[in-house]
Amino acid sequence: MSSPKHIVLEAKNISKYFGTITALENVNLTVREGECLGVVGDNGAGKTTLMKVLSGLYKPSNGSLFFNGNKQILNSPKDSQNLGLEMVYQDLALAGNLPIGENIFLGREPTRNFGFLKLLDYKKIKALSEAHLDKLKINVKSANQKVEELSGGQRQAIAIARATAFNSKIVIMDEPTAALAIKEVGKVLDLINNLKKMGVSVIIISHRMDDIFAVCDRVMAIFQGTNFAESELSNTARDEVIGWIMGKK
Amino acid sequence: MDNEKKNQSLFLKLIPYLDKYGILILLLLMILALHLMQPDVFLSWRNVTNVFKQISWQSMLALGVFMVIVTAGIDLSVGSIMMLSLMLLAIVAKAGMPWYIVVLVPMLAGLLCGMFNGLGITLLRMPHPFIMTLGTLYIFRGAGNLVSGGVPISGFTEEVRYLGHGRIDLTWLGLEESQYLPVSLVLIAIVYFIFWIFMNHTRIGKWIYAIGGNPNAARASGINVNKILVIVYSLCGFLSGIGALILAGRADSGYPNAGLQAELDAIAACIIGGASFFGGRGTVLGVFAGVMIMGILRNGLNLMDVSAFWQQVLIGTIIVIAVYIDVLRKDFGTRK
Numbered sequence: 001m002s003s004p005k006h007i008v009l010e011a012k013n014i015s016k017y018f019g020t021i022t023a024l025e026n027v028n029l030t031v032r033e034g035e036c037l038g039v040v041g042d043n044g045a046g047k048t049t050l051m052k053v054l055s056g057l058y059k060p061s062n063g064s065l066f067f068n069g070n071k072q073i074l075n076s077p078k079d080s081q082n083l084g085l086e087m088v089y090q091d092l093a094l095a096g097n098l099p100i101g102e103n104i105f106l107g108r109e110p111t112r113n114f115g116f117l118k119l120l121d122y123k124k125i126k127a128l129s130e131a132h133l134d135k136l137k138i139n140v141k142s143a144n145q146k147v148e149e150l151s152g153g154q155r156q157a158i159a160i161a162r163a164t165a166f167n168s169k170i171v172i173m174d175e176p177t178a179a180l181a182i183k184e185v186g187k188v189l190d191l192i193n194n195l196k197k198m199g200v201s202v203i204i205i206s207h208r209m210d211d212i213f214a215v216c217d218r219v220m221a222i223f224q225g226t227n228f229a230e231s232e233l234s235n236t237a238r239d240e241v242i243g244w245i246m247g248k249k
Numbered sequence: 250m251d252n253e254k255k256n257q258s259l260f261l262k263l264i265p266y267l268d269k270y271g272i273l274i275l276l277l278l279m280i281l282a283l284h285l286m287q288p289d290v291f292l293s294w295r296n297v298t299n300v301f302k303q304i305s306w307q308s309m310l311a312l313g314v315f316m317v318i319v320t321a322g323i324d325l326s327v328g329s330i331m332m333l334s335l336m337l338l339a340i341v342a343k344a345g346m347p348w349y350i351v352v353l354v355p356m357l358a359g360l361l362c363g364m365f366n367g368l369g370i371t372l373l374r375m376p377h378p379f380i381m382t383l384g385t386l387y388i389f390r391g392a393g394n395l396v397s398g399g400v401p402i403s404g405f406t407e408e409v410r411y412l413g414h415g416r417i418d419l420t421w422l423g424l425e426e427s428q429y430l431p432v433s434l435v436l437i438a439i440v441y442f443i444f445w446i447f448m449n450h451t452r453i454g455k456w457i458y459a460i461g462g463n464p465n466a467a468r469a470s471g472i473n474v475n476k477i478l479v480i481v482y483s484l485c486g487f488l489s490g491i492g493a494l495i496l497a498g499r500a501d502s503g504y505p506n507a508g509l510q511a512e513l514d515a516i517a518a519c520i521i522g523g524a525s526f527f528g529g530r531g532t533v534l535g536v537f538a539g540v541m542i543m544g545i546l547r548n549g550l551n552l553m554d555v556s557a558f559w560q561q562v563l564i565g566t567i568i569v570i571a572v573y574i575d576v577l578r579k580d581f582g583t584r585k
Contacts, residue, residue, distance in 0.1 A: 095462030
């Protein structure tokens with residue numbers, strides 16, 4: 001990292017209260033272009049709340065979000081999607097009964113005009129999704145394969161492909177390797193490295209130090225709803241990060 | 250050993266095709282069997298058109314319920330929607346309204362009843378569509394009896410009866426006068442074709458399947474799940490209204506017992522046709538095959554003078570076997 005790349009997403013002084021409960025207090029976060037940021041913290045520390053604020057699912061009680069330096073107010077996840085931010089959900093949010101291609105384009109299917117009717121363009125769906133899967137080096141037999149026929153790792157890869165199919169610049173992944181077989185974890189981590197090479201910024205929430213140290217450039221720890229520690233990955237070690245999660249410096 | 254492996258893999262390769270066309274093969278086998286047992290009668294022009302006339306309104310209800318089942322829902326009220334629509338049609342017809350208003354009434358009534366179901370399920374956040382539509386099963390039939398006084402209302406004009414009773418003359422093709430085409434058969438073909446396009450080639454149709462497959466995925470993709478559900482239940486009601494219009498033509502009467510237990514026949518046809526109760530699975534063609542199988546079975550057993558009680562036993566058996574085949578398919582076809 002010789003020349004610092006520009007900041008694509010910045011959260012400043014984010015606080016979030018649920019009634020009397022303080023979930024987040026003055027939390028700051030920055031992500032640069034093509035950078036992978038690891039967010040660690042104990043259960044209930046506020047990681048997921050922070051991600052939901054970033055994606056527009058929750059409105060922050062205080063603080064502001066800047067996309068490419070411009071202040072933005074998000075009213076729904078649709079707004080953050082339009083700004084190029086996508087979330088890969090823990091439950092994967094794929095419909096198993098539909099083929100891979102139709103999952104990637106779900107809700108944004110290309111159509112062609114047939115008289116006054118707008119009919120689905122299956123050829124385009126297949127061609128575009130196979131090209132996209134190729135670009136990410138995801139191997140599947142065909143985009144027409146149903147998602148329920150895939151393994152857990154392949155499904156995770158499709159979920160990530162789905163999140164990046166529409167020129168998104170930032171992808172948030174919540175525990176992307178949880179519930180995966182060991183040999184499949186490596187493939188998903190390779191995929192994340194591919195995304196970084198393509199200039200996509202990635203935010204990973206994970207408990208697995210192996211994942212954090214395999215793909216992240218920087219790691220930040222949240223403890224009881226506040227920024228606790230942050231470091232370039234090259235300047236820290238596994239035991240130190242585990243200490244941060246438990247609130248020890 | 251090698252041979253066995255080969256057979257096994259051939260079987261596995263056949264699964265997707267069996268999944269898609271198995272039910273059609275079953276239908277063809279049934280037709281063949283009944284033809285061999287009743288060679289003079291079963292495939293005669295008269296009997297074939299009879300079968301289509303008999304399944305005409307059931308096929309509309311089954312198609313509506315099918316779309317609901319694809320969303321992993323259920324609609325128990327279609328029989329009652331049809332009865333209420335039929336009664337309203339009869340009242341409007343008796344009041345001397347022109348035929349073009351009379352035929353619109355059941356379609357509009359059905360649509361509104363279905364919309365009532367859909368809005369109830371989504372706005373009242375019913376734990377399952379079963380409960381909402383069980384309620385409206387009673388509500389709509391009660392309402393039908395309230396507006397009509399619980400007595401049959403008979404006698405409609407030819408225009409009103411056209412869909413259920415009309416015939417398309419084919420003598421210009423050199424056929425005899427008895428070899429006509431029932432209008433209801435043509436209607437079934439047109440309606441099924443339209444809904445095949447709708448379910449397979451439009452975005453809303455795709456979203457209906459997605460909701461059945463994983464409602465969270467649909468929601469995360471920005472699909473307004475509640476809106477789609479209201480559309481699906483409304484269309485189901487609309488088709489029940491068309492069923493009422495067909496029945497009005499066939500029976501020339503609105504009667505209190507119309508469509509009694511028809512919801513169960515409709516569900517049975519969907520299940521036999523391969524629709525899954527867990528949602529997201531099933532085809533329009535499959536539902537058509539399901540309706541045909543039930544219609545042909547009843548017709549064939551009637552021709553052979555088999556008691557109606559045996560018909561019940563057989564239809565029940567076919568439902569169980571059809572679902573068991575689906576269970577087997579799942580065992581082989583999907584990864585766990």
